[in-house]
Amino acid sequence: MQIGIVDYGASNIFSVLRAISFLGAEAKIVTNPKGLKSIDKIILPGQGSMGSCINNLKKNDLFESLKKSLSEKPYLGICLGLQVLFSLSEESPKDKGLNIFPEKVERLSKKGNLKIPHMGWNQVEFKKDHFINNDIPNSTNFYFVHSFASKKLNKKNIFSQTKHGEIFNSAVLHENIIGVQFHPEKSGDPGLKFLKNFIDWKI
């Protein structure tokens, strides 16, 4: 079984690659549509802006083929890899996302002495039991770094929520597709457990 980590030229792919290899799974960096076909599961990591993510995917011919693969293979989107699943983001309103979720990604509200970006460890409250959160207790802390997030979403797609001044959706779910706003590859043991569950997940 091969886990493909999509490299579109602008993300922290190596930390994800290191974590997957540490867990003993075979990881491969994917840079084109052909590579995407050859793998069994997809991880899309990401840091930066939604617009640059979408444009880089398009530039590398990956946008359409990724959209197609989403109907076939288990997918884990991390940070921007979650956001790109939405129809659009306030961060770059002109760039259309993969539209798995018709809602939009919004800027986190700045209230009082709340710091934006939301950076650090925060609690994840799971709203569903799923193979992927097996053995991970509710309220476990995961590591976050982001300024935008999903706030409105159909209840059936909300996997977990987290509070930073306001409540946002820290993980989303649709059939074989999972998106997490936190960074499991940087969240110590619970993060590694989460990634291990994704590796072992059978659909």
Added chain:
Amino acid sequence: MSLTARIIPCLDVRGGRVVKGINFENIVDAGDPAEVAKRYDLEGADEICMLDIDASYQERSTTLTTVEAIANQVFIPFTVGGGIKKIQDIEVLLKSGADKVSINTSAILEPELIQHASREFGSQCIVVAIDAKKEGDLWSVFTHGGKNKTLLNAIDWAKKVEDLGAGEILMTSMDKDGTKSGYDNELNQKLASALEIPLIASGGAGTLDHLVDAIKIGEADAVLAASIFHYKEISIERVKEELLKNKISVRSNS
């Protein structure tokens, strides 16, 4: 449910080994960096910071090997600082496994570096480190490991680098560093209220109360310490217990 205060142990590394010394003198070997980092991770560190204390050109490849060795073992955020002068330095460190880089002297010599770096790699991975000393009512910024005084004052300089795109400020008080008399809470509190980005307090940790005060009074988002953890005077677990007792939320060590 809220963001937790971060505890960040810092490793001083030279020639591929963790070293500890007092004011850069009497330096003794304190172990293999990856092993020390792993120990801190198991004890519940929220991030790891590594400072390359003689980041000369010759040492650079050793540093990258060390960064890689830590990154292969430790899956929490990992910051590397020391000797970063240009965009390419940041690029190779990130590729070797650093999640963030800490820039000090070069930010002052060439402020555009902060702007370019945050555009290229994102603000989240650019930490600006500031060394400052109180002079009258203000705090003067120093470069080159505290050797050279600048005309900058710490609060204005921190605001400036925030505008240039820095994602965090790592504030070291030169008055407090190595004294074990507590963090400079006055400086940190002024900075925290002036800044929108997170503040990491550094310099002066000696007791549990100091760490609590850095967060309660100094309003820091994170506390960095080296010697109290190296010498095993205080464990990270003990710090977290004490913070919890003071109603400061921390990440439980699950």
